Amino acid sequence: MSNAPVIAAVDGSEPSLRALEWARAAAVRHGTGLMVAHVLPDHAQLYAGRRSSLHDASQPKEFADPVKDWVRALLGGGSELPEGIRYEALEGSVPEALRVIGAEGLMLVMGSRGRGGFATLLLGSNSRAVSATAPCPVVVVPHAERTAGASEAAEESAGRVVLGLHAAETPDDVITFAFAEAAARGTTVQVVSAYAVPPVPNLIIDAPFEVIPPEGLADEGDAVPAEREMLRSQTARLAPFRARYPDVRVEQAAVPGDAAGRLVTASASAALVVVGRHHPRRRPRSLFMGSVAHAVLQHAQGPVAVVPTLKDDA
Structure with a gap:
């Protein structure tokens, strides 16, 4: 058993749904916690920076993050859950943000491609970059077409x-x-x-x-x-x-x-x-x-x- 959590990188796409399920099962198998990490899209990061710089108290403190609600719904679906689950909304580029947070993990699990890129891509640029630079093992879960x-x-x-x-x-x-x-x-x-x-x-x-x-x-x-x-x-x-x-x-x-x-x-x-x-x-x-x-x-x-x-x- 390790104290380091399994980290699931999610963005709301079908491949990241598969990665989240894989990470959930891995955390249960290894008897450790699960960290669900979502790198906020550029418009959410710009909103946070704008609100901070303007000190506009009339605006909501946080940009609505639909992926957080999506994760909550998935993990509440009846599957066995790890003992500890936490959600992290990250800022910065996807490879760099995941590389930094990967230092905390037993392993980092992500889909073979995310929302961006062409549907025919076998491996997305973010998956390739994180696999090449993360300080922990990276598990890449292929999208449905690859496993057919x-x-x-x-x-x-x-x-x-x-x-x-x-x-x-x-x-x-x-x-x-x-x-x-x-x-x-x-x-x-x-x-x-x-x-x-x-x-x-x-x-x-x-x-x-x-x-x-x-x-x-x-x-x-x-x-x-x-x-x-x-x-x-x-x-x-x-x-x-x-x-x-x-x-x-x-x-x-x-x-x-x-x-x-x-x-x-x-x-x-x-x-x-x-x-x-x-x-x-x-x-x-x-x-x-x-x-x-x-x-x-x-x-x-x-x-x-x-x-x-x-x-x-x-």
């Missing part, structure tokens, strides 16, 4: 937590987040790593990958050497996390080639896909995410958690 083809196994209480792992480079914070989420859900962590292979004429790029449990890593087997070495590297990297979370079942998969593509495929039947934000050699406050995190955010059919290296980004 996803499996029913990815419902809130079902599905695996899928972790994209580079055994030598993925920071501990990313792995810890995946195991903690799986423990809170009572589900499995499926660890997916990719290894490079030279191009050959008969390579079937779209073949499904095989999931191998740790006990299946015997000295003999049919796996290609690169795959077997990747699985052994996974096993060594995951050992301390298995010890820390003994009740979490682990499945391992080593796949040739494109890690992002495999994670996107897995997202269709996963409760959550977890990726690290940056390549370890990139400076912590870089505005650019790693290529795998960016590709998964753009195309995943389910929620994606982008986890920073917390000791560096805090």
Whole structure:
């Protein structure tokens, strides 16, 4: 259990409704509070500034915020609620306001796009910017069109937590987040790593990958050497996390080639896909995410958690 709340970023749009519901359930699972954050639109911020500068007591103290009433109605709908809920109306740009408030959160949950932009956008500019800069893990919940083809196994209480792992480079914070989420859900962590292979004429790029449990890593087997070495590297990297979370079942998969593509495929039947934000050699406050995190955010059919290296980004 953590004292830090789950933060839901809302703006009244359908994707933010989905994010609020996801955040509510996450706060219940983790036994923590829920903070609902709404960055006020420009006209509301201008009204507040004008009233303050003119000291006009005849005007209402606050600009009417319909999103606050919308949130109150949603959370009063009968679903199980966290112990503590609070609402914060924020000022400033959306990425900066959420980045600042994210320092208080266990995680920050938002929709893949908000009210602005084109309806066909897979990922909005604010979601991309917050995922790249927030000091806490950011969970991006896709809009309904993105999840239309996803499996029913990815419902809130079902599905695996899928972790994209580079055994030598993925920071501990990313792995810890995946195991903690799986423990809170009572589900499995499926660890997916990719290894490079030279191009050959008969390579079937779209073949499904095989999931191998740790006990299946015997000295003999049919796996290609690169795959077997990747699985052994996974096993060594995951050992301390298995010890820390003994009740979490682990499945391992080593796949040739494109890690992002495999994670996107897995997202269709996963409760959550977890990726690290940056390549370890990139400076912590870089505005650019790693290529795998960016590709998964753009195309995943389910929620994606982008986890920073917390000791560096805090």
